[in-house]
Amino acid sequence: MGSLPTPPLNPLSSQEIPIKNKISDIKTLSFNKIPSWISLNNSSSSVAKNNQKQKGQVENLHLVSLTKQGKLNEAFEFLKQMDIEGITVNTQSYECLFETCGNMKSLSKGKKIHKRLVKFVKNPSGFVWNSVLKMYCECGCFLDARKLFDEMPKRNSFSWYIIISSYAQNGLFREAFGLLSVMDPMENKLVYASLIQEISRLELGKQIHSVVIKNRLTPDAYIDTALANMYATCECLDGSVAVFDGMSEKNVVTWTGLMVGYTQAEQHKEALALFVRMMEENIQLDEYAYSTVLKVCSFLNDYDSGRQIHGCIVKYGIDSDVSVGTPLLDFYVKCGKLDDACFAFKRISHPNDVTWSSIISGYSQYGKFEECIESFKNLRCEADISNPFIYTSIFKVCSALADLNLGMQVHADAIKRCSISELYGESALVTMYSRSGRLGDARNVFDSVDEPDTVAWTAIICGCSYHGHASEALYLFGKMRSCGVRPNSVTFIGVLTACSHSGLVFEARQYLDSMRSEFGIDATIDHYNCMIDIYSRAGNLEDALELVTNMPFEPNVASWKSLLGGCWSHSNVEIGKIASRNLLQLDPDDTAGYILMFNLYAWKGKWEEAAQIRKKMNERNLKKDVSCSWLTIKGKVHRFTVGDRHHPQTEEIYSKLEQLNSSCLHHNRNTLAHLNYDGSYIPFI
């Protein structure tokens, strides 16, 4: 049950998420998605007998399928059976096996296949040899890789490329340069480009630049572009610009590369200026250039430039191209123009997962929850597309709606599709469960996180705090620190809220002070407001007032409201007057300012003053904001507002409420006061 000023949106709560028919999916899937339980073992020999020409083809395909799924043990078992049946393993299968062994860094299996290759395959092609070489490189086994490379019967420029770029990727620049020096540079420009691409240290970059010059590989658009990008990677934008300016032939890739360089150096204005130059020089722009410049506009929040660029895109007729349309729609999302984003989205002829995640996250970020869920439903009906980004956004929407039913469905769906993003998705799930009243499930999700980061820890700490489990929240905060994870400003909101709920005034003050001294985090006004709330709730109204007036921020509505709330709970008219006066000065339309003060005067029997307040409120024609609460039962949302008697079971509900209320009587008057304040029994106006 939650309480929000806006009515809950719950478009999916009583419906199922559309899940595409699994069987029909499988028919259209490519072979590598066929699950391994569809075994061809039993039928394989008969298939082979029926079609002698295709002997072994089905088996090899199955072998490839198992391998591509990473089921290497099953693949090896199947390989044994193929041997028993006398079926030859073809070249494609070998290549695939080496590729997967490399990807999975399974050196022992890779070596076995290598031995097999040598034993069974006469005169393998250069292509196969390169796949063996790549496997050794990817497994990080450079001794074997080098041995193979030196002895390789069919060595081509791709072999040089594989080993040299692998050396470079692993930081083995000495070895990379060693091989480079014995290679024919003119025949292997690609190798140079790949090596240049891997360099992220300026000294090394300069060295290779001089090698390039010495070997007369420049001027060359390809090489020089790589060099310019390399300087950008080494955070030496001057170097990039120098190479760029020295180039006589620049192509669109060169220009775009420098634009990206400016972006990475957070010089977005310069990037945009470069784009303008590109247009002036009549460079034929491609989708990469548009994509990059649109991201620049997003960063700059430059709606006008973006719209002009949109115009060019339409003129060139590429707004339906997914690689331009997606950054375009995301640009509109970042500018908060969701209608424009939606328009751009609809123009894209083949939206991909990035497109969908961009529009869905847009709706989620701007609180368009209904549209967000609607898009998600459309996606599930229209295409077999999903990714962890999309689910993360949906989890967030479920949190906002506190819709446990939908949240659990989507969670299950995400598990089936392996689409829960580490940390991002997991943290969103923690919040989703905790805000839906399932702290235990939130904890389960948190406990399953491999290495929780600041955000994940913060999510569970805030969850505990939200549920009033202050000591657990503070315990987790300690544990977070002992795990060496640094808290941030949001973490302290959670910690301070926890203190607030259990009246830990002294501890809260210590946490607040430790922010700067121990963690180097500057407290924001939100942190001070938490502290004011803590003092106020605990009845330390003088301390609270002192903090409001002397904190390093101008008090805002929330600061005074906390103080006024405390004055009401602790019946302090004097400070209450100060608080309400300031509150109403900042926001004369804030009803809480009037109501709390009215209640305070009324409680004290100061009817005249109370009437004054009420008069002022009437003069401004203010009505108390109507809050609503809701709960979902069997997928149906039951919504309640103050004094509401529309529900078919009104009588039962009110009698239960009466019962609950009388059992609360022994509590302090705050409990009742809050009920009154909500207007459930004595409507204020």
Place this chain on the structure above:
DNA sequence: ATAGGGTTAG
């Protein structure tokens, strides 16, 4: 050789 998406609070 160049491009596009997500998380924690109130």
